[in-house]
Amino acid sequence: MRDFQFPGRSPVRATEAIAATSHPISTLAAIEMLRAGGNAMDAAICAAAVQGVVEPQSTGIGGDCFVLYCPAGQANILAFNGSGRAPAKATIDWYLDKGFSELPKQGPHSVTVPGAIDAWCRLLEDHGSKDLAEVLAPAIHYAENGYVVHDRVAFDWAEPETDLSADEHAARIFLPGGKAPRAGDVHSQPELAATLRAIARHGRAAFYEGAIADDMASRLKELGGLHTLEDFAATRGDYVVPVSTSYGGYDIHQMPPNNQGLTALLMLNVLSGFKLDGLDPNGAERLHLEIEAGRLAYQDRDRFISDQDHVSVPVEQLLSRDYADRLRAEIDPERAMKHLPKLKLPGSDTVYITVVDRDRNAVSFINSTYYSFGSGIVGPKTGVVLQNRGSSFRLEPAHPNAIAPGKRPMHTIMPGMATKNGRVVMPFGVMGGAYQPFGHVHLLSNMLDFGMDPQAALDAPRVFYNDGAVEAERSVPAEAIEGLRRRGHRITAPHHPLGGGQAVVIDWEKGTLTGASDPRKDGMALGY
The missing domain is CATH 1.10.246.130 (Gamma-glutamyltranspeptidase, large (L) subunit, C-terminal domain)
Structure with a gap:
């Protein structure tokens, strides 16, 4: 037992369900989803979508995710790899011929095709109980109507100001008035709200095909990237x-x-x-x-x-x-x-989410755009921050993690x-x-x-x-x-x-849950 005369907090204890995330709004969204009849998977994806809005430096729909899932608490663990791949034209010879000695940390050549939305849609269809529109509704609300910037988010947001200012679209959205928002400021992302609403209506295809995919692929091509609409359309995660x-x-x-x-x-x-x-x-x-x-x-x-x-x-x-x-x-x-x-x-910056529901469905869920604001590239019309996972590849032909067409990089989350x-x-x-x-x-x-x-x-x-x-x-x-x-x-x-x-x-013997959330972030665990 902790010494209650020192700073700190106790774990959260409950019987029905617990959600724990690195942001209070995200945790609350997960709990509200559970209390509305959703299960742990519904709640985890709902929380991840909210965090893509309120922790934009750490995660978003332009990133990847990985999930471990135990239905009814049994040890037959399902694992889903929702990480994206290099473009089909991304051969190592292309980079070496152009004089690259390593993959850039930011910019178009750091971008792999985002896998998160494909993963969310697959997992919700296979293991959720709510539809995509209901699960994404809280994220749409905060993106459209605004959210208060929390303290750790503000701390992280201030550091990449220079990187954000290099991309006019990133600067317009994430440096209002030319500066990163401070703790207590209200920020909104209307372009992202519209993108999320389209995904809520039309599902996975809305992100990987049509106008949203074209916005991302066109911006990457404009900056010298190798990405095509076919790369986006081909994205699939795996169990x-x-x-x-x-x-x-x-x-x-x-x-x-x-x-x-x-x-x-x-x-x-x-x-x-x-x-x-x-x-x-x-x-x-x-x-x-x-x-x-x-x-x-x-x-x-x-x-x-x-x-x-x-x-x-x-x-x-x-x-x-x-x-x-x-x-x-x-x-x-x-x-x-x-x-x-x-x-x-x-x-790097990441968000981790865990939810256990009344049926003891247990989700271990992680979602990220890697470095703070990922590649620093934002879709001009969609507000999607694109990850920089491609920077993890090597440009050494004999190395196992050498870049290749359609290949996934060594992944940290x-x-x-x-x-x-x-x-x-x-x-x-x-x-x-x-x-x-x-x-x-x-x-x-x-x-x-x-x-x-x-x-x-x-x-x-x-x-x-x-x-x-x-x-x-x-x-x-x-x-x-x-x-x-x-x-x-x-x-x-x-x-x-x-x-x-x-x-x-x-x-299992007492029928209880005990949750915890790291004080190094803004988040919390909640249960009932």
Whole structure:
């Protein structure tokens, strides 16, 4: 139990249903959808649509999504890959012949075709109970009538002002008066409202064919992109088989490659060989072991993870116990490893949503446009912010993640699910671009090794190894910082808080739900 004399909040507890998102308006929309008779899938898609309006820097219909879903709380997990693909003309030779050494972080060549709307429509048709018009109605309302900009949203919005000002259409919509809105300002997106209304009336085809698709494809072509209307029309997501491992008596499930979820499972396998539960959860010894396991796992992430439709990824070998033993043997509990290459891992903006309903349908749902405001390109007539997922591709012909026509890039956004004895125990997710595998492991270890409730586990101090140094939040104790330095780590301060996150724990014996939402974002968990 937390000390009520210190800042913080308790987890949310309920019996019927809980929704947890990174924005209060989104959480409320999900709860209202549930109380109107919708199920967890209806509520999650409703919340994602709202967040595409009220957190425009983080997500939107011009991005991608991944979903793990447990109908009736059973462990037969359905996984949906809603990530988009490179244009059919995007050959590696085209880029090399034009003198590119890497894919740009923004601009038309960073854009993959958005997969979110296809995913929403497929999932709603297969697993929802409400129609698309009802599910999108709250998002349409806020886009048309305005919404109040929340504090973390304003903090994130201010940073990419220069990037937004480079695109006249982005600047017109997202820099009213030439500046990013501040906390407490009211902002609206009428072009996006009209786009959402067309999708609500005509479904998936309204986005991938006709005027909306033409607006996006024409703008990309105008800027030098390779995208065509045929690329948009061909977009389809896929049901896939999750990848899994066991940790602390629970089965942990992630999306398969092209998703980076495998990275978290690698970390868990390595850490399972250490006795963590007797350590200080915020101490140097525990944090050091987590850092070193992460460095090893991220090295393999960047070596192997790619689109399995194009490249064979050795998933079974990477998740084997023998492989975990070999990696673990490289870790010295008293010294930082010196032989690993220095990885530069970009952060990004994402929204994670989890909903569990009265029937214990459990949804783990993540949606993103990657960097803040994605590619920086906005459809002139549609108001759609286009993602920059293509920037994750490599321009090294022999690399598994090399760009190719119709290929999906290595993808950072990753929903998580924990099960035990054939039933779901916790849908969960941690945001933050490349930080996400590390965040998943830190959350799970906080709960399974140290007995924290989900809110305390999300609140806890965080570190992350990036670009040759350990980024340590200000909440990390001074003695832990000194202990990490003694082990050879260089310590830096992150510019942003490390990630965000949500989780819902299902107690089948008591018939209760316990929800949590990360204080690093504006959001909240609500239940009834």
